[in-house]
Amino acid sequence: MSAPASPSVPTPAPVSAHLSASPGGSGPTEAELLDFVRRVAADAGAVASLPLDPEGRTWVPLEGPGGSEAWLIGWPPGTGTGWHDHADSIGAFTTAAGTLxxxxxxxxxxxxGWKTLELTEGIDRSRELATGQGRAFCRHHVHEVLNESATEHAVSVHAYYPPLPRIRRYSRTGDLLRLEQVERPEDWQ
Incomplete structure (x- = not known):
């Protein structure tokens, strides 16, 4: 992530959900995380309160359901995450404004235990998520999220459980995926 929203800029009040944990008390499910991010994305006040920076992504933490980690993120035109995964966390995100x-x-x-993998044909997927559209994903889901608009900001809501223990960043050249870096919470908070 880029720099967080400036502490001098008011951040939205914490948004919480009253969801029950999945069976066995193991935290929210992918479906519950998706429900949460959709509800927050539909809250026009929370979305409008995010400070947007024309140069880099901005974000503010939210109070996620059942001990999850959640974020409201602003995406300037032409920005993206690069290839990454959220390691052992499940997650969900929904576009609250614009298209990702x-x-x-x-x-x-x-x-x-690996640094470079050769990917097979046919495993690439691409989806556009317009305002109100989102998705959930399982552990070790490798993806890249982009705001391809040349003129419009996008805003999204993300939730992860358990709270992110690490993010693995990859580079990709053709069919080669290379592990480049492992980030821990102190690197982005």
């Missing part, structure tokens, strides 16, 4: 594009891999990758 998600590129993903429809294959389960080994979780650890």
């Amino acid at each position: 594009k998600e590129l993903s891999l429809a294959a389960r990758l080994p979780t650890d």
Whole structure:
């Protein structure tokens, strides 16, 4: 992520959900996270309160359901995340304003112990998520999220459970995916 919203700029009041944890008390499910991000994305006041920066992404933390980590994120035109995964966390995100594009891999990758993988044909997926559209994803889901608009900001809501222990960043050249960096919470908070 880029720089967080400036502390001098008011941030939205914490948004919380009253969802029950999945069976066994193991936290919210993918479906519950998706429900949460959709409800927050539909809250015009929360979305409008996010400070937008023309140069870089901005974000503010939200109070997610059942101990999850949640964020409201602003995307200037032409910005993106690069290829990454959220390691052992499940997650969901919904576009609250504008349109985002998600590129993903429809294959389960080994979780650890590799630096470079050769990807097979046919595993690339692409979807556009306009305002109000979102998706949930499982652990180790490798994707890239982009605001391809040349003129319009996008805003999205994201939730992860358990709270992100790490993010793995990748580079991609053709069919080669290379692990470049592992980030921990102190790197982005």
